[in-house]
Amino acid sequence: MRTVMTGNYASAYGAKLAKVEVIAAYPITPQTSIVEKLAEFVSTGELRAKFIPVESEHSAMAACIAAETAGARTYTATSSHGLTLMHEVLMWASGARLPIVMTNVSRAMAPPWSVWVDHMDSIAQRDTGWLQFFCESNQEILDTIIMAYKVCESSGVMLPAMVIEDAFILSHTSEPVSVPDQELVNSFLPAYAPEYKIEVGKPMGFGSLVKPDQYMEFRYKAMLGMKEARDRFLSVEQEFKHIFGREYGGLLEHYRCDDAEVVLACAGSVASTAKDVVDSLRARGIRVGLARIRAFRPFPHQEFRALGAKVDGIAVLDRSYTFGAAGAMFTEVKASAYSGQNRPIIKNYIAGLGGRDITPKIIEKVFEDIQLVTKRREEPDVEWVDVAGLPRRWR
Amino acid sequence: MTKSYEELPLTPISTEPSTINLTGLWRVIRPVVDKEKCKKCKICWKFCPDAAIKLVDGEPVIDLRYCKGCGICAFECPQKCIIMVREDEA
Ligand code: SF4
Numbered sequence: 268m269r270t271v272m273t274g275n276y277a278s279a280y281g282a283k284l285a286k287v288e289v290i291a292a293y294p295i296t297p298q299t300s301i302v303e304k305l306a307e308f309v310s311t312g313e314l315r316a317k318f319i320p321v322e323s324e325h326s327a328m329a330a331c332i333a334a335e336t337a338g339a340r341t342y343t344a345t346s347s348h349g350l351t352l353m354h355e356v357l358m359w360a361s362g363a364r365l366p367i368v369m370t371n372v373s374r375a376m377a378p379p380w381s382v383w384v385d386h387m388d389s390i391a392q393r394d395t396g397w398l399q400f401f402c403e404s405n406q407e408i409l410d411t412i413i414m415a416y417k418v419c420e421s422s423g424v425m426l427p428a429m430v431i432e433d434a435f436i437l438s439h440t441s442e443p444v445s446v447p448d449q450e451l452v453n454s455f456l457p458a459y460a461p462e463y464k465i466e467v468g469k470p471m472g473f474g475s476l477v478k479p480d481q482y483m484e485f486r487y488k489a490m491l492g493m494k495e496a497r498d499r500f501l502s503v504e505q506e507f508k509h510i511f512g513r514e515y516g517g518l519l520e521h522y523r524c525d526d527a528e529v530v531l532a533c534a535g536s537v538a539s540t541a542k543d544v545v546d547s548l549r550a551r552g553i554r555v556g557l558a559r560i561r562a563f564r565p566f567p568h569q570e571f572r573a574l575g576a577k578v579d580g581i582a583v584l585d586r587s588y589t590f591g592a593a594g595a596m597f598t599e600v601k602a603s604a605y606s607g608q609n610r611p612i613i614k615n616y617i618a619g620l621g622g623r624d625i626t627p628k629i630i631e632k633v634f635e636d637i638q639l640v641t642k643r644r645e646e647p648d649v650e651w652v653d654v655a656g657l658p659r660r661w662r
Numbered sequence: 663m664t665k666s667y668e669e670l671p672l673t674p675i676s677t678e679p680s681t682i683n684l685t686g687l688w689r690v691i692r693p694v695v696d697k698e699k700c701k702k703c704k705i706c707w708k709f710c711p712d713a714a715i716k717l718v719d720g721e722p723v724i725d726l727r728y729c730k731g732c733g734i735c736a737f738e739c740p741q742k743c744i745i746m747v748r749e750d751e752a
């Protein structure tokens with residue numbers, strides 16, 4: 268079925284098609300319509316699941332952890348302050364090796380109070396042991412949720428995943444979306460069957476106390492799970508393509524990067540705008556490309572290492588800022604790209620915070636700038652884009 | 663003996679519930695209920711953080727295998743009929 272829907276409904280349909288069995292959620296702008304839609308599916312009987320309304324996001328994740336420990340496929344969705352309130356239990360979900368899938372509608376952190384897109388909330392969870400997938404379109408949201416369950420529930424992975432959609436730009440914008448047949452999804456995604464689960468009459472403690480002599484071994488195993496997630500994600504996407512005819516380019520989508528001199532690296536919906544800019548610059552004979560970070564965890568280190576060997580410059584556009592350092596994506600791109608022999612010039616651009624538009628004009632100027640600093644072989648500073656009061660004009 | 667990571671499950675799993683931990687060993691003072699004054703209101707039972715108070719015919723009975731001697735029950739009892747007594751004097 269091809270229909271028109273918002274990114275939030277795409278999340279809800281993704282969870283429905285994945286036949287989630289327990290949903291625990293607390294409403295927050297701009298996520299609310301995801302769980303409203305799911306509550307509707309449950310109330311009409313279209314989805315056979317238990318919907319648990321809870322009193323906070325911390326409780327939502329705690330309920331998902333309990334249900335998943337009992338062997339149920341679980342789902343939740345949140346945003347911004349809701350996600351950061353979950354922080355403690357996010358660590359629990361990954362340490363207990365529970366393959367929960369959650370949508371985060373990425374929204375700026377307050378203050379200043381904001382309900383609009385940026386990636387600070389998601390980036391602040393990067394060390395929680397969750398897989399993180401940034402989406403560019405509503406179709407990708409739906410497809411990624413289905414793929415995420417398959418990746419996460421693999422015996423070698425067993426870690427949770429966050430599917431990230433940009434606030435309002437995707438969450439509340441309607442686009443044509445193909446909703447796959449339930450039978451096809453069933454053939455792709457088998458029922459969740461964990462090796463261990465809590466059962467009635469068989470008391471077990473999960474995530475119990477271990478002494479210093481055994482703690483590191485468990486963390487090492489989680490690291491192996493995340494490593495495995497990388498290969499698993501690539502093979503699952505190929506399987507998905509075989510059945511549904513769609514793919515998105517693995518952990519790092521390369522768009523017209525082949526003979527590019529400079530590329531822009533970014534994540535989320537801004538990649539769509541950037542692709543248009545790449546096309547128009549290419550039409551003028553300028554060799555630019557786009558590297559879209561789909562997976563922030565596991566990070567596409569190998570891909571950036573290979574890209575770094577080929578290009579002269581990389582502009583990394585971060586939609587968040589890590590105070591005292593730089594954009595988080597920049598730091599990782601640079602670390603990966605500089606592990607090879609060739610050392611391209613890599614510059615960090617901080618843009619689009621708190622829902623500020625990143626226009627085609629701005630992206631064009633980013634390309635102009637990265638070409639210039641690449642030519643000069645400068646070691647560039649982090650550049651804040653489109654800040655009133657700074658001398659440089661971006662619009 | 664430290665086990666190799668390969669021998670371990672994904673996350674530590676204990677097959678015994680936490681009742682295996684006899685927290686009563688920590689106690690230095692113990693609650694003593696004056697049954698005469700007790701109104702069987704169950705407030706102590708509700709407040710005990712260790713679920714160490716059992717109700718027998720509605721009356722609170724302290725399970726000394728688990729009672730840590732925190733004194734919360736004595737503090738909360740509206741009748742003031744629970745007193746905390748030093749273990750070496752009990
Ligand atoms: S002293 Fe504390 S642990 Fe013991 S019964 Fe009273 S409330 Fe419970």
Ligand code: SF4
Pocket residue numbers: 695699700701702703704705706707722738739740741742743744
């Ligand atoms: S709180 Fe006091 S009065 Fe109430 S049941 Fe406990 S001991 Fe009895």
